[in-house]
Structure formats: C-alpha cells, structure tokens
Amino acid sequence: MTIQINKIVIHCSATRNGKSLARNGLTAAQVIDSWHKQRGFKRTEANRKDFNPNLGSIGYHYVIDIDGTVETGRKIGETGAHVKGHNTNSIGICLVGGITADGKNHGEYTAQQWWALYDLLLNLEQRFPHAKIYGHRDLSPDLNGDGKITRNEWLKDCPCFDVWQWLDSGEVINVDHLFKG
Numbered sequence: 509m510t511i512q513i514n515k516i517v518i519h520c521s522a523t524r525n526g527k528s529l530a531r532n533g534l535t536a537a538q539v540i541d542s543w544h545k546q547r548g549f550k551r552t553e554a555n556r557k558d559f560n561p562n563l564g565s566i567g568y569h570y571v572i573d574i575d576g577t578v579e580t581g582r583k584i585g586e587t588g589a590h591v592k593g594h595n596t597n598s599i600g601i602c603l604v605g606g607i608t609a610d611g612k613n614h615g616e617y618t619a620q621q622w623w624a625l626y627d628l629l630l631n632l633e634q635r636f637p638h639a640k641i642y643g644h645r646d647l648s649p650d651l652n653g654d655g656k657i658t659r660n661e662w663l664k665d666c667p668c669f670d671v672w673q674w675l676d677s678g679e680v681i682n683v684d685h686l687f688k689g
C-alpha cells in the first residue's frame with residue numbers, strides 16, 4: 509500500500525524554550541500522550557496494535573525534545589490529531605518549546621533540535637517528495653481570501669517561528685530562534 513502524504517506540519521509544545529518535557533521516567537512523547545489523552549484524543553485499537561501500543565492518544569507523528577532526541581508517536585500514514593482540517597495525509601512534528609521565560613510566543617530551539625528537525629525533514633522529503641512543509645499557523649483559515657495567511661489570521665502562533673523563511677534560508681540553525689540557555 510502506498511502511503512499518501514501531502515503535508516508535513518511543524519508544531520511546538522507551547523512550553524518553556526530549552527526545557528525538556530521528559531520527567532518522572534516519562535519521555536517527552538509519553539508526556540504529550542498524557543496531555544492528549546486528557547483532551548480526549550484516541551488512537552484506534554488497530555493502529556495501537558500496529559505501532560507504539562503504549563501511546564494511546566498522542567496526535568503527532570514525531571516529537572523532538574531539546575537534546576535532539578526524535579521520538580515517534582503515530583505511525584506514518586495513520587491519521588493524526590494535530591491540525592484541524594488537515595489531519596489526513598499529513599505528518600505532524602512537534603518541537604519541544606515555543607515560549608520564552610517571560611511568556612512570549614517566540615520559539616527558541618536548541619542546535620540539537622534544529623539538526624534533528626533538518627535531518628528528519630530531509631528524510632521525509634525523500635520518502636514523500638510531493639509533500640509540502642508548513643508551520644501549524646500557516647494552515648489557519650485565509651479570512652480575507654488574499655491567498656496569504658497573515659499574522660492577524662493565525663489561529664495560534666505555533667510553531668512560534670516562520671517555517672518557510674527558515675527553509676528558504678537553507679540554514680540548518682535558525683539563529684533568530686536558537687536557544688542559547
């Protein structure tokens with residue numbers, strides 16, 4: 509069966525920049541799974557049996573923690589729960605972080621996270637050359653119909669950086685959004 513993927517969507521966890529989500533023996537993906545369980549997200553039994561049976565709820569396909577660890581969530585091809593209206597034929601990737609120490613929605617990600625994201629996207633682009641990469645906010649509704657999704661139309665700021673500007677730059681590390689500690 510050929511897996512059809514049209515969109516790769518980048519998210520953030522909307523938690524403190526540079527702060528790992530791993531805690532109490534749980535990995536970042538397991539912590540997000542518990543959040544998504546509380547929100548009522550549920551993977552099907554068949555999908556759980558097939559892949560990551562211990563993650564019953566997580567809506568993303570990948571999670572990248574601050575040390576650059578890439579964890580899987582849902583299986584590629586499994587319908588996600590990460591972006592309203594675009595959950596089929598898409599892949600959701602969540603970067604841990606997004607919020608500054610003083611509470612601003614400005615994502616700062618570690619060099620390890622930038623490298624991990626870059627490598628993951630290269631790999632996924634090879635597997636799914638027709639997929640287009642988006643930031644979550646780029647999939648907000650185009651309220652005034654001008655064909656552009658502008659700041660006032662963003663449903664949320666996620667992933668708290670401009671994905672297309674970063675891709676256009678060709679750089680691995682986005683210096684305006686690099687967490688330096």
Ligand SMILES: [Zn+2]
Binds near residue numbers: 590667
């Ligand atoms: Zn998001």
